[in-house]
Every structure is written in C-alpha cells, then in structure tokens.
Amino acid sequence: MKALVCILLLLETFVFVVQQQVDGGLNENEINQQISSEDGRQNPPQTDTLRAEASTDSQQYCNLGIPDIHAALRELTATVTEQKGNIRELTATVTEQKENIRELTTTITEQKENIRELTTTVTEQKENIRALETQLRDEMNKKNEEISNLTLSQVEELRKENKDRxxxxxxxxxxxxxxxxxxxxxxxxxxxxxxxxxxxxxxxxxxxxxxxxxxxxxxxxxxxxxxxxxxxxxxxxxxxxxxxxxxxxxxxxxxxxxxxxxxxxxxxxxxxxxxxxxxxxxxxxxxxxxxxxxxxxxxxxxx
Structure with missing residues (x-):
C-alpha cells in the first residue's frame, strides 16, 4: 500500500512538472518544492510514526525500483527545450516559406497583369492592322477606279485623236x-x-x-x-x-x-x-x- 502511494505521488509530480515545462518551465528548487507540496497534500497530518514509516518506505521503494526523479526531469527538460528550439526553427522556416509564397504570389500576380496588358496591346495592334488593311484596300480600290476611269478617258481621247490618223x-x-x-x-x-x-x-x-x-x-x-x-x-x-x-x-x-x-x-x-x-x-x-x-x-x- 505504501509503495503504491509513493508511485502515485511520483507520477503526479512528474505530470505536473511536464505541464510546467511546457507552459514555462521550472527550475530544480521549484521541482523540489512541488514534490514537498504534493507530499504534504497526499499525506495529511498524521502521527509522526506514520509519516516516518511512509517516508522510510517511500525512500526504500524509490531506492529499490524507481529511477532518480531529478535525473528524469532534467532529461525531460532538456528534451522539451530541444523540441521547443526545433519548433522555433520550424516556425521560422514556415514563416520564411510563407513570405516566399507571398512574394511568389505577388510576382505571379504581376506577371498575370503584364500578360493581360500585353494581350490588350496585341489585340489593339491587331485591330489597328485590320483598320489599316481596310484603309489600304479602300484606297487601292479608289486608285484602281481612278486609273480605270483615266484609262478609259485616255483611250477615248486617243481614239478621237487617231480617228484622222x-x-x-x-x-x-x-x-x-x-x-x-x-x-x-x-x-x-x-x-x-x-x-x-x-x-x-x-x-x-x-x-x-x-x-x-x-x-x-x-x-x-x-x-x-x-x-x-x-x-x-x-x-x-x-x-x-x-x-x-x-x-x-x-x-x-x-x-x-x-x-x-x-x-x-x-x-x-x-x-x-x-x-x-x-x-x-x-x-x-x-x-x-x-x-x-x-x-x-x-x-x-x-x-
């Protein structure tokens, strides 16, 4: 029974320390204080004999089969710290990638706008070319008509001139x-x-x-x-x-x-x-x- 109490006490203390490390971290003194607090909470005022026995039994069981809680907490703290560093690096990388994506999105948007402007320019040029072709065709038709009329007129004049020739x-x-x-x-x-x-x-x-x-x-x-x-x-x-x-x-x-x-x-x-x-x-x-x-x-x- 005493061994079970000791194990539960250690587990509760371990969970609390992990939560504190995730939230902000504890130093070794705070961990010891927390253990003392938890020990007092789990062991209400009893007779001095019972407290002594429990302490003696907890120490015996901890010495016999439970690892050093302080070493485990230090190792866990180091692991959590390393993971937080990795998370910060990953967050920085993600932020950088987001910035790159925003820049790329901006570049793509500018390129799309340039393409739209170029398409508009090409369309305007095609329209100008069609208008110029129409104008040239009309002018050529007009010139051909003038030449035809002039030729007929000249032929008629030559005919009149050459009538006596x-x-x-x-x-x-x-x-x-x-x-x-x-x-x-x-x-x-x-x-x-x-x-x-x-x-x-x-x-x-x-x-x-x-x-x-x-x-x-x-x-x-x-x-x-x-x-x-x-x-x-x-x-x-x-x-x-x-x-x-x-x-x-x-x-x-x-x-x-x-x-x-x-x-x-x-x-x-x-x-x-x-x-x-x-x-x-x-x-x-x-x-x-x-x-x-x-x-x-x-x-x-x-x-």
Whole structure:
C-alpha cells in the first residue's frame, strides 16, 4: 500500500512538472518544492510514526525500483527545450516559406497583369492592322477606279485623236483582165487600180501615188510576178528618191520577188512604184500577183 502511494505521488509530480515545462518551465528548487507540496497534500497530518514509516518506505521503494526523479526531469527538460528550439526553427522556416509564397504570389500576380496588358496591346495592334488593311484596300480600290476611269478617258481621247490618223491601203495591179505590163523604153509609174483597202483615202488609184496626210512612220511593201526570159524590176520611190528595189530574172519559168521599207514622211510627201525600162511583169485580175500596200505605224509630233 505504501509503495503504491509513493508511485502515485511520483507520477503526479512528474505530470505536473511536464505541464510546467511546457507552459514555462521550472527550475530544480521549484521541482523540489512541488514534490514537498504534493507530499504534504497526499499525506495529511498524521502521527509522526506514520509519516516516518511512509517516508522510510517511500525512500526504500524509490531506492529499490524507481529511477532518480531529478535525473528524469532534467532529461525531460532538456528534451522539451530541444523540441521547443526545433519548433522555433520550424516556425521560422514556415514563416520564411510563407513570405516566399507571398512574394511568389505577388510576382505571379504581376506577371498575370503584364500578360493581360500585353494581350490588350496585341489585340489593339491587331485591330489597328485590320483598320489599316481596310484603309489600304479602300484606297487601292479608289486608285484602281481612278486609273480605270483615266484609262478609259485616255483611250477615248486617243481614239478621237487617231480617228484622222487611221491610214492604211492595199491594192492589186489589174482591176480586170490579164496580161503583161512592159517592157517600156523608159521607167513608168505603176497604177495599182484594184484597191482592196484605202483607210484615210491617202492612196490615189488613178495616179498610183500615196500622199502622207500626217507626219509619221509608215510601212510600205511591194511584190512582183513575171515570166522567164525578161527581167522583172520595180522600185519604191519617196518623192524623187529611189529607196527600195525589187528584182528577179530567170531564163525560163516564173519570176517572183518582194521587198518592204519603213519611211519617215512629212505631211505631203509622196510614195509610189516605178517599173524599170526594159523589164516587164505579168498580172491576173483578182489574183493580185503584183501588189502595193502601206500603213501608218505611228504619228510623229510636228516640231
């Protein structure tokens, strides 16, 4: 019974000390006082004999089987102190991590705000680009319309200007029948009477002369046909100047040749074809074996 009382006393004292250590800690004197207090509380005033016996029994039992309470309390105090230090370190670490988390959260929030601003800027730029594309498209359409109108207007003006500049002719030698022309003792001007085209009426089928109504570059071409045994030779003249010769000669069978030239003519200049003396050509109406043609390539400015 006495041993049980001693054990309970020690256990209660141990629990109290642990609580005090957790709450604030006790020193060794306070622990001894607490033990004395607990001993007095557990052992109400009795006879001196009973107190002495209990003290003697408690000391005997404690000496026999219970460890030194002071050493256990010191070890427990050291452990609790170490754990409190660990808790403080852990608390500091947690506080530091919380601060890092707050800083990271702030950084993420700033980055999100930057991304939103960038997204807004990109959206505005896209809108500006679309508006610019629309503006450019409208301007291009307007320019194209102006160019189209200008082109049509220019074409119409050129048409009006060139209405009197449409000059071209083509004619065959004989209007009817067939036969030889030549030979003659002198050169003669050929009159191409079978007129196929005479735009601008610059060619005269009665005289065989083309007279330039405009200053410009003109293209002329002649072809000849004949029979062997006699040469066939003709020339294109500009005013009184021979510029192109067409010639062929064969002992027998047919003779053919052609030639052309581009001439710069002033207003009133004349172009015609002359048959050389001593030569002859042969023609059949509507076959136009001998032909004379010309047209205006482009007008030139009068200076």
């Amino acid at each position: 449409e000059i071209a002719f083509s004619a065959g030698l004989m209007q009817s029948g067939r036969g030889y022309i030549g030979p003659f003792t002198t050169d003669i001007t050929l009159t191409y009477k079978n007129v196929l085209t005479n735009i601008g009426n610059a060619y005269n089928p009665i005289t065989g002369i083309f007279r330039a109504p405009l200053k410009g570059a003109y293209m002329f071409r002649i072809s000849i046909f004949g029979h062997g045994g006699t040469p066939a030779t003709v020339s294109i003249f500009k005013n009184e100047e021979q510029v192109v010769v067409v010639h062929d000669v064969q002992a027998q069978d047919r003779v053919t040749s052609s030639n052309g030239v581009v001439l710069i003519l002033e207003v009133g200049d004349v172009v015609y074809v002359r048959l050389w003396s001593g030569t002859r050509i042969y023609d059949i109406n509507q076959e136009n074996l001998n032909s004379f043609s010309g047209f205006l390539l482009f007008p030139l400015r009068v200076q």
